[in-house]
Amino acid sequence: MNEYIKELHMKKQIVLAVLLVLLGSVTAFAAGTKEEADNDGQKQITLTAYMQIDPADDQYRGHNEIMKQFAEEYPDIKIDVEYANGEAFHQKFQAMAASKQIPDIFTCYTGARSAYINETGLVMDLNKVGKFTDAYKAQFNDGTFTAQGKNGEIWVIPPSFAVCHTVYANDALLKKLGLSYPKTFEEWKAQVPAIRAAGYYPVSMGNKDPWVVNSWLLSLFVDRMGGPQWFMDAAQGKNGASFDDPQFVKAIDIIKQMCDAGMFSPGVNQMSNTEADQEFYQQKSVYLVDAGWRTSGMDSQLSDQMKKDVSMNVFPEISGEVTHNTSTSTPSEGFGLNANLKGDKLEAAWTFINYYNGEKGAAIRAKYGEVPSYKLDLSKVAMAPMQAKFATFQATHKMGYVFDSVMNGEGVTLLNNDLQEMMLGKGKSPKEIAEKYEIWVAANDTNRSR
């Protein structure tokens, strides 16, 4: 009996020892690899990065080339990138922010969408980086470094500008119908019967996700009817301006007028962006309301003839408008740095974002059609046809604010839902929508409490 107990005891000890060894090895491996490893005898700095980029998307061919080029030119800096997209990106990033464990480099918006990261003290104010001097800033186009934080902080270097309003027109179809790009909104509405009689849909737009009508149309109408100063006043509640002012009501009313005139193709509120694009690409519609960045997709999907036929325009003149021939844009998502970076790691991270946004990165991105914020002589870059049109478009149009990049997301979502309901022919009038939105903004929007 005693021997049996002894044997049992020994077995227990062996099991315990094995468990301890396993636990020890798991702990050792979980601790991760060293941050700095030797590479051919050279000290290598490893940076972690989290980017809202889809490397498989044609739109990011420039990004892929930059990453490859950077790795070749700077073998002493290793960037461990994790990619994610859309809501999944933000959701994970919010969790990282909540646990205060964010990567060294990350993509980040300048406005409200990234407030969870750039208003929580986790992002470095680039003004504090020694190399971010006035001479450095002067290499970029005007408007690149307007204040991003409430105390004038700069969280990111926007690599380009996101143009959120364009009216693409199929000029060949217009010619076939005996029409030309309208000069006024009234003229545009008057084209609808002729276009429909010929079996085409007038305007494609994918408003299944209701932010589309806000980003691509309402922002423009607010700029045209109120102007940038009125908009900022209304956002901040200054100089007696508010969102129940006639300027905002008129802006909403133009969307209603477009619906009432039958300008959109049927099911506009059930159609995704991709579906709307395809409708236009297949020449079922004459116009497409979309963002400027769609040109990269057009270059890869349209026939050579159609690339020649499609022109980029802005919404025609609207009666009573205070700004003319404008589009809207916002600094695009750029790279931010972890506020805790210092020493060699900060130096390495700055080298990367400088490379990406500076001359070399800008030239590569321009080659793939992006119009960079860095001052670059685009005439020396061989651009794809639609991208070249996009570059001209940006150079020839003034840009107003993008509404949903300024106002708080929750209120914008309420507004978008009301706009979509109005577009379905139900719900509230433009005035009621404006009044409801103003009540929300007055009570909740952080632009008012600043």
Place this chain on the structure above:
Amino acid sequence: MIDIRQKKRSYFALLMPAFLVYISIIIFPILMSFGLSFTKWKQFKMVGFVGISNYVNILKDPVFQRAIWNNIQIMLVSVLGQIPLGLLLAYLLYRKWVKGTKFFEMMIFLPITISSIVVALLWNRVFSPVGLYTSFIRQVTHNPDYVVTISESPRFAMIPILIVLLWQYTSLYMVIFLANLQRIPESVFEAATIDGAKESTIISHIVLPELTGVIFTCSVLAISGSLKSFDLVFAMTGGGPVNYTTVMALYLYQQTFTFSNYGYGSAVSIIIVILSVGLISLSNRLYARAQKSIN
């Protein structure tokens, strides 16, 4: 000899790891959510306790009321649609009333093996304004403006989603019922047939009593699954147009992760837990009653 105390100690030691895991991933988050549900958040910071006002505001919010109603519709389709249909299909296949039962078993089971995101994309390709069905109807009726208008109706916008849910999940219940039907000895059916029992008698006196427990389990699965419906709705409509197809989980997601209203979102999650527990308890009672009446 091992005494009772030693026994108890070893039981406790063996239970401890599982218990700790359960506490940390189930109990702790629920308690944490419960605590957070009484707080208000602004600019990603907790700004104070607000008592039950989150709960009051949620219940008053017409969007949440619509979400509850949409979840109820999903639950009704699950309990009164998927389960009976699954049982019917399982019975048809079990009794071999159709030829090629193996083929049908496989075909009916197929939808459940496909990811909800793929299912949503697939059906969107059918019913969207540029989809197959819409294009076909436009061709046939010579109406270029035709679209599936029920998707734009506040009353009926859920119907396409309910159809897809019925198509996708009926097969799960069919397989469960089929497996349980195969446990009933064939001799029972033979004896009943020899005694001259009609099919309806076989169903009501043999099949249903034998499957009561399984039906209850399926109902619990259907109810809990319905209340946490998210992926298919998110991928198919995103809750739109407007909020016509929003569900509670989507509302919770939007409040918590898009608007960063962590306190409000926690209150929504607690309401979902209460509703789940309440409805499952109710079905438990109904099951007990059904058992009693059968006995």
